Amino acid sequence: MPGGPAGGGPAAWPATGAGAATSGAATFAGAWAKAVSGTSYLPMTQAQLEALLCRLAQDLAAALLAEPFDLRAGQRVGAELVAAHIASAEGLGRTVEVVQLRLVRDLGLVADDVEDRMARLLAAVATGYARALRDRTLDEQESIRRAAMTARAEAERALRASEARFRHQATHDPLTGLPNRALFTERLAAAVNTPGRAADRVGLCFLDLDRFKRINDSYGHQVGDALLTMVADRFRRALDGHLVARLGGDAFVVLIENTGGTRDVIAVAEAALAAVHEPALVAGHEVAVTASVGLVERQVAGTSPGELMRAADCTMHWAKSAGGDCWELYDAERHHRQLARQALSAAIPAALERGEFFLDYQPLASLRDGRLIGVEALVRWRHPQLGVLRPDSFIDLAEETGLIVPLGGWVLAEACRAAGTWSASGGAAPFVSVNLAVRQVHRPGLVQEVRTLLRHTGLPPERLQLEITESTMMSTAEEPVRALRVLADLGVRIAIDDFGTGYCNLAYLRDLPVTELKVAGEFVAGLRTPEARADERILASLVSLAHALDLTVTAEGVETAGQAERLRAIGCDAGQGWHFGRPEPADRILARLS
Amino acid sequence: MGRPNWAPDEIDIERPSVARMYDYYLGGSHNFAVDRAAAQAMVAAVPEAPLMAQANRAFLRRAVQFLVDAGVRQFLDIGSGIPTVGNVHEIAQRAAPDARVVYVDVDPVAVAHSREILAGNDGATIVQEDLRHPERIVDHPDVRRLIDFDRPVAVLIVAVLHFVPDDDRPAELLRTLRDALAPDSWLVLSQASADGRGDDERAEAEAVYRRTDNPLWIRSRSELTALFDGFELVEPGVVWVPQWRPESPESAEEAERSAFIGGVGRLGG
Structure with missing residues (x-):
């Protein structure tokens, strides 16, 4: 408890009585309200403000005269001002000014040491005010920072959500909802390239619907799309546990991880073929669907995703050539023969240009007298690496490709x-x-x-x-x-x-x-x-x-x-x-x- | 620029926010150094800026009180900003505890702050949306949860329209909102005006706000009046905000210093 004023004069209301004091407080409150208005936003009506200040004026008056003098009363008034949003540097300055100038006079206060007491009272008001304002400022700063952090976290979450959405869009086929080529490639690469998996075996099942273009052409693309969606759903159901992706068009591929041998991929192929076979009613059309399936299954070590995809794709075409509605298993020797033939066929135009072809002739003789009546021209290819080739090794190729x-x-x-x-x-x-x-x-x-x-x-x-x-x-x-x-x-x-x-x-x-x-x-x-x-x-x-x-x-x-x-x-x-x-x-x- | 178009907006508190600047004018501390710097620049250009904000806030208080007295119990406050002292729900729910208030703001920090303030208040909520998308506001599930558009609603767009340039077609935005409202609904508008001010002052103020995401778009009294299309203005019409139903004659003195004009209109049946 701070020491009271020397002498400690008795508190005394002026002789004019309590009624006059009340009207004096109101007069003072009006002046006070005028002084602080505009220093900060005050969320109340003028009347509310004056009523508040009138009450505080009476508190101040009481504190000024109280025996013993209590600093806490002044501090309380300072804090109450801030709580009522009269909370600015100017608000304090004008309050000090108006109290100093008018409180004693307007309320007719009488005390021996009123100047001393006033100085200490104002110090207490300023202290209480500054303390409350500081607390309030810190609270508000904390709350706006928290809001900024929350907003940031929210934005981050939204970013992650849209990233996830974007990633889903980027990795899935919009028509069927199946994983797309990008995701499949990623997963296949992981299956093949992850260290420690070299001893594992992996399989691919490449599926292509037979004569799908004809369905599109005869029923329209909407029916074609509906069919693809339906087939995709069937694959999802029938091949549960394996990654089924749509590569585009009517081509699908299944990744079969940790296979134990070719029987595992064959089982997937047969399940897929059976799923495709179920009668399909698409947009009111009964559509018969079959597929051609290429299978490859091998140890992870020594292979690559690209090689697996090429092998499965090429094998699928064998199934197509065999009439479709069947699976074929990759056969390296057959593939190499095919590659060799393709290489030979691709070399024909350059060979023509370089003059690597030449003709031999075989006699046609008269059976009557043995006389030579004609010759049949037979083409040969003097291949720089393979030596002289007879027509049976390249004419078929030339016919297939049109190079004939x-x-x-x-x-x-x-x-x-x-x-x-x-x-x-x-x-x-x-x-x-x-x-x-x-x-x-x-x-x-x-x-x-x-x-x-x-x-x-x-x-x-x-x-x-x-x-x-x-x-x-x-x-x-x-x-x-x-x-x-x-x-x-x-x-x-x-x-x-x-x-x-x-x-x-x-x-x-x-x-x-x-x-x-x-x-x-x-x-x-x-x-x-x-x-x-x-x-x-x-x-x-x-x-x-x-x-x-x-x-x-x-x-x-x-x-x-x-x-x-x-x-x-x-x-x-x-x-x-x-x-x-x-x-x-x-x-x-x-x-x-x- | 480097941000993909699917990414949501970043929170950039290195840029002054008009909501936090407004809080500073009102004497609040819900602001950052960058906001204070911009607000101080504004005060240097237009010394009455804090008074303007306070006068506008007082207008909001009187308008809400007027609407509560008129029986309105649903408030849609678009561009509510930092929910600083003298919020609509404080005024409305003190007078009518069943009043429902939906705040709408585009500033994510203001939204997060509002959400914190409103936690536990079943009659009030905040929605992050832009005044430029009124149809999204009206259809927003949180708006629909609290507001019944079959009954009168007071739409408050206070100290916001000066951030909506004519290119954004404010009349159309307001028409969309109006079309969602039941008869006897209300519209409260206020915005900065340069009527009677010098070009220099106006130019300086506009320069300050170009630093924010929301440049200023000053309107005259007749322009703002035109935006009440379809509503019947109550007395005294569109005026300097201190002149709108003042509580005492003195408080309306030197009203033009507020630089804010505003009014309240009622949707006919």
């Missing part, structure tokens, strides 16, 4: 060029027989191509024979027939190659300008054994059929003199085969001729 058109064009041109230089000493020079692939025959411009070649090489048309297969004529297109007819009218010989082994529609013999039938070697092979009467009868019938139609017949694959003799007896016109000469460069054949 430039390659066949080169063969035709080269054969015509060479044949144009052959001169006959004595008899007629041999004709040259060139194989035409289906695509060459169906290509517009064939007639023009042949005409130009004949003009440039000077080769008479009757010394060019074009060999086509029966399958060339299977299509009902009129254009090829018209082209062949024009060529035949020019005098070019048209032969049906491998007659009797393909699709054998005799009707085309009536429509086509054919001049010769080449009978497949397998009939001739039968002539080696005396008891093969059936082959001989077939040959005889073919010959008589051909002759009835004014066609000549050449037998292929004649290997022995006995076969040649039998064929001659049947009435066959000409023969081709080892018995008459193997394929060799033209100059050697021509040398023998002269």
Whole structure:
């Protein structure tokens, strides 16, 4: 308790009485209110403010006169001012000023040591005020900082949530909700590249819906999408526990981790095929769905995600080639053969440019007198690494890829060029027989191509024979027939190659300008054994059929003199085969001729 | 710039916030050094700035009291800022304990602070949204939880419209809000005006607020009056805020120093 004023004069209300004191307090409160208004925002009406200040004025008056003098009363008033939001530096300054100037006078206070007491009272008010204001400031600072932190945490949480949402969008297929290629690649990489997993085995099941494009085309994309969604749901259910991803389009892939062998991936494939097989009713359409599945399963060590994906993808195409609705298991040897073939096929254009192809010729001899009447041009490839390749190792590839058109064009041109230089000493020079692939025959411009070649090489048309297969004529297109007819009218010989082994529609013999039938070697092979009467009868019938139609017949694959003799007896016109000469460069054949 | 577009806004307390500057004008300490620096620059340009804020706050208090007396029990305070002294819910719920108040502010710190203040108050809440998206405000589940739009609502947009430039089509925003309201609903608007002030002062004030996310858009009394479209202004119309139903004649003296104009309108039935 601070010491009271010296003398400690008795407190005394002025003689005018309590009523006057009250009205004095109100007058003072009005002045006080005016002094503090505008120093800070006061959340009350003027009347409320004056009532508050009036009460505080009376508290101050009481404190001023109290015996003993109590500093706490002044401090309380300071704190109450702050609590009422009269809380600013200016608010305090003006309060001190107005109390000092007017409190004693307005309230008519009388005390011996009133100046002393006033100084100490104001000190107490200022102390209480400053303390409360400081506490309040600190509280408010703390609360706004806390709010800022909360807002930050909230923003962070929102960021993480949208990151998670964004990541989900980035890693999932929007149509089916399945993981997408990105997520699959990530998980596959983790399965293969995580250290310590080298001894594990891993499998992939690559699924592609069969003829999905046709569903899209015939029912529209909405039905296609609905079907994909349905298939995805089935996969999710049937292949629970494995990561199923949609790679795009109608391609899906399943990651099978920790496999024990191929049976594990086969089980997944069969479950997937069964799931696809369930009858599907999509947008009111009953749709039959099948899939082609490629499987690969191997130890993690020594493989890579890319290799696994390529292997599974390529295997899926084997299943497609096998007609779909089945699975195939990756076979490294088959894959390597395929790769080698692809490499060979890719090398054809450059080989053509570099002149790696050349022609050998095989004699066609008259069975009547053994005279050389023609040669068949046979293409060879002098491959820089693989040596000389026979046509059976690359013609199929060229046909698949369409490279047969430039390659066949080169063969035709080269054969015509060479044949144009052959001169006959004595008899007629041999004709040259060139194989035409289906695509060459169906290509517009064939007639023009042949005409130009004949003009440039000077080769008479009757010394060019074009060999086509029966399958060339299977299509009902009129254009090829018209082209062949024009060529035949020019005098070019048209032969049906491998007659009797393909699709054998005799009707085309009536429509086509054919001049010769080449009978497949397998009939001739039968002539080696005396008891093969059936082959001989077939040959005889073919010959008589051909002759009835004014066609000549050449037998292929004649290997022995006995076969040649039998064929001659049947009435066959000409023969081709080892018995008459193997394929060799033209100059050697021509040398023998002269 | 480097932030992907899916990311929510960052909390940048290195930038002055108009809500915390306003708190500073009112004498509060819910502000950071950067806010005080900006507010002090404003005071240097416009010395009456604290008085303006106080006058505006007093207008809000009188307007809410007026609405409570008129029987309104639902308040939607858009752009409520830092829930400093003299909040709408304090005024409204003191007079009518069943009054419901939804605060709306775009400033995440103000929102977090409001949430803390309002914890435990079932009749009041805060929603983080922008006045520029009134349809989102009206459809917000927390707004719908407390406010029944089939009954009269008082929409308070006090000391906010000067942060909404004409390019943001304030009339359309207000029309959207109006269309959501039942007859006998109310609209309270106030905003800074430069009527009767020099160009220099106006330019300096605008320069200060360009440092915040919310540049100033001053409007004249007739422009603000036009924004009450569809509402019937109660007496005395759009005036300097100290002149709006003052509690004593003295408090309306030198009213133009407040630089704030405001009014209260009622939606016809």
